[in-house]
Amino acid sequence: MSAVPVDHGDPLEAFGRETAGCTRCRLAQGRTQVVFGAGNPHADLMFVGEAPGFHEDKQGLPFVGQAGKLLEKLLAGIGLSRQDVYIANVLKCRPPGNRDPAPDEIEACESHLFRQIELIEPVVVATLGNFATKLLSGRPLGITRVHGQEQQTTIGSRSVLLYPLYHPAAALYTPAMLKVLESDFARLPGLLGAAEPAPLEVVAEPEPAPAEQLNLF
Numbered sequence: 001m002s003a004v005p006v007d008h009g010d011p012l013e014a015f016g017r018e019t020a021g022c023t024r025c026r027l028a029q030g031r032t033q034v035v036f037g038a039g040n041p042h043a044d045l046m047f048v049g050e051a052p053g054f055h056e057d058k059q060g061l062p063f064v065g066q067a068g069k070l071l072e073k074l075l076a077g078i079g080l081s082r083q084d085v086y087i088a089n090v091l092k093c094r095p096p097g098n099r100d101p102a103p104d105e106i107e108a109c110e111s112h113l114f115r116q117i118e119l120i121e122p123v124v125v126a127t128l129g130n131f132a133t134k135l136l137s138g139r140p141l142g143i144t145r146v147h148g149q150e151q152q153t154t155i156g157s158r159s160v161l162l163y164p165l166y167h168p169a170a171a172l173y174t175p176a177m178l179k180v181l182e183s184d185f186a187r188l189p190g191l192l193g194a195a196e197p198a199p200l201e202v203v204a205e206p207e208p209a210p211a212e213q214l215n216l217f
């Protein structure tokens with residue numbers, strides 16, 4: 001698997017190179033590399049997780065461990081692959097010991113994510129777990145309360161449909177949560193379709209009835 005996140009020549013790729021040297025927060029000290037994100041730079045569907053873990057930090061790609069395998073399985077279930085979507089995290093560097101992101105780290109890193117969303121221009125942003133959901137919804141409500149409930153929101157200059165989901169890592173070992181995640185996931189194709197601009201409907205003028213026909217009544 002290549003650590004190059006996106007196509008050459010794409011503005012997102014240039015932004016990825018710029019971010020690779022970021023030292024805005026303390027996580028720069030312990031990381032192997034910045035895990036910028038990966039996938040289709042023009043995806044309609046973007047996933048935002050929490051932060052890179054051990055394997056992500058080593059490989060430079062998001063969601064490559066067991067949670068990543070589950071995400072791929074869920075995507076396959078709706079006829080998509082990793083290449084069809086874009087996957088990123090709230091934090092681009094691994095917190096030591098996979099601890100939770102700290103508020104000042106999120107604050108330092110959030111503009112990278114907002115810029116990614118502006119460049120990718122997704123139609124639906126599916127947040128995976130609490131941290132991404134709270135950051136992008138701007139509300140303190142936890143994922144248990146809001147999963148599966150889409151909301152139109154503005155991120156940077158972009159209006160997107162935000163769709164909170166359980167984090168696959170949390171669902172891995174909790175069968176009940178996995179069932180909920182699967183059923184929330186199944187709504188994604190419909191949300192993507194519904195969020196597309198509706199084609200202009202041309203309403204045909206009714207043909208005037210022939211005179212002799214009118215006379216029949």
Ligand code: SF4
Pocket residue numbers: 019022023024025026027028034091092093105108109112
């Ligand atoms: S976590 Fe984000 S803000 Fe902190 S060093 Fe990494 S890229 Fe920069």
